[in-house]
Every structure is written in C-alpha cells, then in structure tokens.
Amino acid sequence: MIRKHFLQMFIQKDKYLVVDLPQGQTKFHYIWLRDHCRCKQCYDHLTIQRLVNSPEIPLEISPHHVSASEDGLSVNVVWPDEHQSKYDLKFLANNSYWPPLNPESGAKIHSGNGKLDKVPWNVEFLKENLPQVEYSKVMDTSTDDGIAEWCLKIWKYGFCFVNNTPVDPESTKKLIERIAFIRPTHYGGFWDFTSDLSTHDNAYSDVAIPLHIDNTYFTDPAGLQLFHLLKHTGEGGITTLCDSLHAANILKQQNPEYYEILSKIPVPAHSAGEENVFIQPSHAKPIINHDNEGNVIQVRWNTSDRSVMNGLSFKNPETEVPLFYAAIKKWNDIIESKDNEFFHQLKPGQCLIFDNWRVFHSRRTSFTGERRMCGAYINHDDYVSRVKLLNLSRDDLLETL
Ligand SMILES: [Fe+2]
Ligand SMILES: [Zn+2]
Known part of the structure; x- marks a missing residue:
C-alpha cells in the first residue's frame, strides 16, 4: 500500500x-x-x-x-x-x-522488499535448488534478463554454476566480464594455470586445500571468484562449498560464546611467498564480520594464510586463547559436517562462481594427472552495484542516497 x-x-x-x-x-x-x-x-x-x-x-x-x-x-x-x-x-x-x-526505508529499498534477501543453505537444500544458469542466456546482450538472473542467484545463494560454457579461456573471460571488470592481484588478472607450482601458493600445487576464502591477506578480499576446469586427465580434485551464513547461524545458536570470540579476536593474515611481495590487511580483522545492523557481511576464514597470533590479537590471553582454539575447532566441525559441506566435481563446460566474502571453497582431495583451470576475481563493490542495478530500480536506489 x-x-x-x-x-x-x-x-x-x-x-x-x-x-x-x-x-x-x-x-x-x-x-x-x-x-x-x-x-x-x-x-x-x-x-x-x-x-x-x-x-x-x-x-x-x-x-x-x-x-x-x-x-x-x-x-x-x-x-x-x-x-x-x-x-x-x-x-x-x-x-x-x-x-x-x-x-x-533505505534498507527495504536496498533489499528490493525482500527480492534481495539472502538464502542460507545446506546440502539438503541444494538437492532441489542448485543455483545454475545457462551460458547462452547470460551472454545474450539483447536483454539484461540472463545477467540479472545470474547476479541475483549469486547474491541469494552465494554461488552459481554456469552450464554449457565453451571450454576455452576466452569465452570464460567474456563470461566473468559480463558482471564487471576483472580485479588484478599480485598473481595477475585472468589466470589460466596447470598445477606446476610456478607460483609459490598452495593453490598452484596438487595438494588438498580445506574450506577457505581467498585473500584474507587483503584489506578488501575479492568479492567474486570464478573457476572453470578446462581439462583434467587424472583423478580427484573434488571441489566443495560451504555457506558461512548458514554455518554462522548454527554456531550462534549452539555456542554463542564461540560466535562472539570469532566475531571479536583479530586474526592477522599475510601473503609473502613471492620474493617481492609482503601483503597484509591494513589491520587484522576477526573471522566473522558484521554490517552496522548486525548482519554477517564477511567471513574471513583461511587457516593457511593466518599469521602469528600474539598479544595484538589476545588482550585477555588466559581465557581468550583456549576459547579461540575451541571455537575454531567447533567452527570447523560445523563447516565440514556432511550436512553443510557440498561436494561437487567440476567439469569442463561448467563454470563455478561464488561470493568470496560468504561461500567457502576447497579442493577437498588431492589429484593426479594434469589439471588446467582458469578464472578471475571481481571486486565486491562492483558486483553488488551490478546486482542492485540489474534487479532493482535505479530511481528507487537513488532515493536512498
Ligand atoms: Fe582458494
Ligand atoms: Zn539549497
């Protein structure tokens, strides 16, 4: 009314x-x-x-x-x-x-009166509701319907598959650029690699990597990441995903004390494997981060990239140190539980894009053979701008400024 x-x-x-x-x-x-x-x-x-x-x-x-x-x-x-x-x-x-x-209110406009509400998910939910779109529909520039649907699915569920993508890096690059320009990092812009350890980061090896987000070493981690498995001649290398929104809800309900410590203790991180790189965030941030209304907005979970935790992180070490380790153990149990960790074998032709502030990804098992992947990052702000403009009215949005 x-x-x-x-x-x-x-x-x-x-x-x-x-x-x-x-x-x-x-x-x-x-x-x-x-x-x-x-x-x-x-x-x-x-x-x-x-x-x-x-x-x-x-x-x-x-x-x-x-x-x-x-x-x-x-x-x-x-x-x-x-x-x-x-x-x-x-x-x-x-x-x-x-x-x-x-x-x-602005909040209502920003959520499109519920259209942009996020949907936390678990494995059971995905059985009936796997977020996916067709490459041809997204790439149809005669209408914004396909790109709007893709962006909305990424926003609501934190990830989406793109089916029937041509199996080459050029088509994959065009796909991600349909959302926004690619964000380069010290690893480059659009990447296309085989597991050869050409870069000193475990992503470029053949070992298993547990659930994580990328770029906890940046002040502003990349917003979206896209993967396309172009070729795999061997076995293994299963990808898993987990919704940190759903996991945070569970932790808050079951162990409010753990939730609080993970929302409070600053966890330093770094990227320094390359001779000419020494990257840290402007300041260490907690694992669970909230917006001004108390909604979970970014979960910075990456145990590999964690730096030493000392008196800068722990102000009351007697209680905080044991509590922190108990909390991350419980957190890990939640995200790796069979109810919450979604297993998926990537295949050529099917791209995976996910919100790197929300959905954790992994390479759950090590692999054999030659594996060629390509992909890229997009900034979070540029992606959210696209989500809003494609799915809400610009006039309504301008009213909130
Ligand atoms: Fe990663
Ligand atoms: Zn005036």
Whole structure:
C-alpha cells in the first residue's frame, strides 16, 4: 500500500522542526535540514553529489520562515540568508531519524522488499535448488534478463554454476566480464594455470586445500571468484562449498560464546611467498564480520594464510586463547559436517562462481594427472552495484542516497 506523505502539522522549535506525517511525528534539526537541501545550488542532480559545504553551515542556524506547500506534499524553508529549501515529505519520511518513521526505508529499498534477501543453505537444500544458469542466456546482450538472473542467484545463494560454457579461456573471460571488470592481484588478472607450482601458493600445487576464502591477506578480499576446469586427465580434485551464513547461524545458536570470540579476536593474515611481495590487511580483522545492523557481511576464514597470533590479537590471553582454539575447532566441525559441506566435481563446460566474502571453497582431495583451470576475481563493490542495478530500480536506489 502506498501511503501519501501529506503534511498534517509542523511546529518550529528552537533547534529543530517537528513534523507530523500520517506515519507519525518526527523531528529534524535545522542544521540537518540545511545540510540536506536538495536545490540545484546545494546538490548536483546529475553527478548525485553534494555541493553545499557542510562545515560552513552555522551551528545555530534557524529558519527565517517555514511553510507547507499548497498541495501539502512538501515543506518550504527560507533561511536567514534568503536561501530557499524545499523538502518533499516522502524524502523526510524516508530519511527520518528522530525517531525513524521508516515506511519505505533505505534498507527495504536496498533489499528490493525482500527480492534481495539472502538464502542460507545446506546440502539438503541444494538437492532441489542448485543455483545454475545457462551460458547462452547470460551472454545474450539483447536483454539484461540472463545477467540479472545470474547476479541475483549469486547474491541469494552465494554461488552459481554456469552450464554449457565453451571450454576455452576466452569465452570464460567474456563470461566473468559480463558482471564487471576483472580485479588484478599480485598473481595477475585472468589466470589460466596447470598445477606446476610456478607460483609459490598452495593453490598452484596438487595438494588438498580445506574450506577457505581467498585473500584474507587483503584489506578488501575479492568479492567474486570464478573457476572453470578446462581439462583434467587424472583423478580427484573434488571441489566443495560451504555457506558461512548458514554455518554462522548454527554456531550462534549452539555456542554463542564461540560466535562472539570469532566475531571479536583479530586474526592477522599475510601473503609473502613471492620474493617481492609482503601483503597484509591494513589491520587484522576477526573471522566473522558484521554490517552496522548486525548482519554477517564477511567471513574471513583461511587457516593457511593466518599469521602469528600474539598479544595484538589476545588482550585477555588466559581465557581468550583456549576459547579461540575451541571455537575454531567447533567452527570447523560445523563447516565440514556432511550436512553443510557440498561436494561437487567440476567439469569442463561448467563454470563455478561464488561470493568470496560468504561461500567457502576447497579442493577437498588431492589429484593426479594434469589439471588446467582458469578464472578471475571481481571486486565486491562492483558486483553488488551490478546486482542492485540489474534487479532493482535505479530511481528507487537513488532515493536512498
Ligand atoms: Fe582458494
Ligand atoms: Zn539549497
């Protein structure tokens, strides 16, 4: 139901304006109102950037005159310097903060009213709901339907297979670039390798690698990773995936104390296997990271790339050290349990893409023979921008800015 934003009443106080809307009463500081003027002098509607220089607004600013527009859909304010501002009541209702009325809040818009809700999964769930799309559909540039569906599946489930991909690096590169530009790292951009240890990282060997995310050694780990197995002449090399969102829910429910310690203790990481590389994040971060609303936003789990943990990580070592090790043992039991770790044999023609902030991947078993893989990374921010613009309305999104 669309609720109109007719102004019912407003009251001018010393430092703030009280506004009565159908959704309830809320207040706005005058300095906030002046700072959020959306006139052409104060806001560039083409570049979507603020022009008003906020620190120059007098702290004690108070309007010269306030009135309701004739249609009752906006509030007009004249400031002491004769500057005129007009605030749509929809804008005020959406951005109210004292208290937030929140009828069509940014969060709702950002989630597309539920369309972008993430779906935590386990092995049982995937039996009926394996996220997959067709290469030809994604690559059809005459419509955005295929790419929108692909991005939405990656967003909701944290991964997706792309079936019937031509078995060559060029087609694979074009596929990932359908989402966004490739993110280069010290290992290069689009990679295409056989297991020959040409690079000093265990990914380039034939050993088994347990569930992990890549790039815990970066301040901003890659958002998406795509794999395409182009050729395999031997046995083994099974890939597994695990949804850290689902695993975190289980840990929080079963062992809140463990969940808390994994959300708190900073875990340092590094990449330094190459002679000319010494990479660490700007600051060590915990394994489980949350957004400002308390939702799990990034799980940095990679035991191989962990650096030494000392007094910088443990502030109360007597309790925190045993608790941390007990917590990662329990965590590992959850993610490697048969209910939660999904086994899949990659094959030529089927690409796998996953959200590297959320879904853990592994090479569960070592392998024999020659194995050629190609793939690439994409930044998380660029991927999320694509998810939102392809699946929600740009006008709605701009209303949240
Ligand atoms: Fe990896
Ligand atoms: Zn203005």
